[in-house]
Amino acid sequence: MITTDFVPGSPCWIELGSPDIEASVTFYRKVFGWTASEAAPETGGYRMLQLDGIPLAGLGPLTQEGQRPVWTVYFATGDVDETARAVVSLGGVVHEGPTDALSFGRMAFCADPQGGDFGLWEARDFPGMGVTDQANSLCWVELWTPDSAGALSFYSKLFGWRYQDFALPDSPEPYRIIAPAGGAEGREFGGMMGVDRAQLAESGGGGDWHPVFAVTDCDVAAAQVTSSGGQVVMGPADVPRVGRLVLCVDPFQTGFVLLTPSPD
Numbered sequence: 001m002i003t004t005d006f007v008p009g010s011p012c013w014i015e016l017g018s019p020d021i022e023a024s025v026t027f028y029r030k031v032f033g034w035t036a037s038e039a040a041p042e043t044g045g046y047r048m049l050q051l052d053g054i055p056l057a058g059l060g061p062l063t064q065e066g067q068r069p070v071w072t073v074y075f076a077t078g079d080v081d082e083t084a085r086a087v088v089s090l091g092g093v094v095h096e097g098p099t100d101a102l103s104f105g106r107m108a109f110c111a112d113p114q115g116g117d118f119g120l121w122e123a124r125d126f127p128g129m130g131v132t133d134q135a136n137s138l139c140w141v142e143l144w145t146p147d148s149a150g151a152l153s154f155y156s157k158l159f160g161w162r163y164q165d166f167a168l169p170d171s172p173e174p175y176r177i178i179a180p181a182g183g184a185e186g187r188e189f190g191g192m193m194g195v196d197r198a199q200l201a202e203s204g205g206g207g208d209w210h211p212v213f214a215v216t217d218c219d220v221a222a223a224q225v226t227s228s229g230g231q232v233v234m235g236p237a238d239v240p241r242v243g244r245l246v247l248c249v250d251p252f253q254t255g256f257v258l259l260t261p262s263p264d
Contacts, residue, residue, distance in 0.1 A: 002132040002139060002189045006076040009159030010180045011141050011189055012121050012128030013074040014211050015058040017067065019252055021045060023229075024059055027250050030228040031221065032136040032213065054130040056137050069252040073141045073209045074107070074119035075159065076128065083120050083158070084108045090154050098122075112154050114145045115206020133214065139259060140212035141190040148173060148194030151207060155192075164188070168239075210255050218244040218260040225250075225258070 006012040018024040025036045028049060036047040036059060047059040062069065077083040080098045087094055087110045095117070097108035104126035111117045121128065131137045145151040155161050160181030165174035176192040215221040218236045225248045226232055233255070235246035243262040249255050 001186060002141075003187070004128065004130060004132055006123065006128055007180050007182075007187075008076055008078055009161060010076055010187075011073055011138070012076040012123070013058065013119070014056075014129070014138060014141075015060065015072045015074065015119065016049075016069070016254065017060055017062050017072070018069050018254075019062050021047065021059060021061060023251060025049075027228050027230065031224050031230070032215075034136070051131050051136055056129045056131050069250075069254045070117070071209075071211050071254060071256060072109070072117060072119050073211065074121040074128070077120050077122055080106045080108050080120045080122035084110065086158055087112075087120075090157055092154065092158075112145075112151060112207055114147045114151050114154075116143055116145055116151065116209055117207075118209050135214055135216045137214060138211050139214035139261065140257075141209060142212055142257065143190070143192045143207055143209050144195045145192065145207040146195065148176065148192060151192060152176065163192070166191070168193075208255070210257065212245075212257040212259050215258050215260055218246055218258050221258045222246045222248065 002011055016024060028034045034049045034051055036049055038047060045061060048055045049057040049059055084094045084098050091113040093111045095109045095111060098106055100106050103124055105124045106122040108120040110120060133139045143151060152163060162179045164177045166177050168175045173194050177188050178190040178192060179188045222232050222236055229251040231249050233247045233249055236244055238244050241262055243260050245257055245259045247257055
């Protein structure tokens with residue numbers, strides 16, 4: 001499960017880049033009941049998305065021409081500069097940073113060797129999301145990658161992640177469940193799955209990190225996505241020992257997953 005103690009290598013924040021801030025605020029409010037507030041006057045309109053007044057995600061404008069709207073997953077580190085150097089030494093790329101985000105913390109925006117974008121966050125005044133693993137909040141993160149062996153090697157060396165294979169129906173290779181280094185049982189926070197590049201068209205054939213949000217009723221939430229201007233791409237479908245899930249995109253084709261967890 002995703003927690004808010006943010007041990008190194010665990011997800012600590014998610015951030016949406018959008019071409020229309022107000023439209024995104026409206027969509028996610030309708031789907032999840034989130035509200036939005038400006039992070040600080042100096043942030044250029046960057047919003048904190050909140051559930052019951054508690055920050056759980058960021059929302060900012062697209063900053064580069066041709067940049068696609070996307071959810072970015074940030075992973076906690078005690079030293080973002082050192083971790084960014086390790087990204088490069090392991091064959092990844094640092095697109096931006098490391099740089100200070102006011103007094104909130106220090107960040108870098110990176111990509112693994114398979115093209116999967118992700119963020120690094122070194123907390124100062126702001127540790128990260130304040131609510132997880134409950135209805136309408138982040139409960140899982142997932143990587144689809146064209147090279148699961150390469151991605152597994154990269155992240156193992158970068159963060160020391162532990163993996164456990166989980167068999168999926170009709171899948172030629174296992175789904176790998178991720179846990180932080182040294183984490184106790186029940187600290188699994190995400191999964192990694194090898195997919196064909198043709199299934200990664202939105203990311204140009206590269207890896208794709210995306211969030212999974214817990215919902216009380218997957219079918220009701222999926223209907224709310226479509227009525228609010230988004231689309232259902234796949235599902236809803238039941239996955240044994242996981243729950244009922246659906247793959248969606250928001251009005252700007254930004255992907256995310258809804259999950260009603262299995263009681264098992």
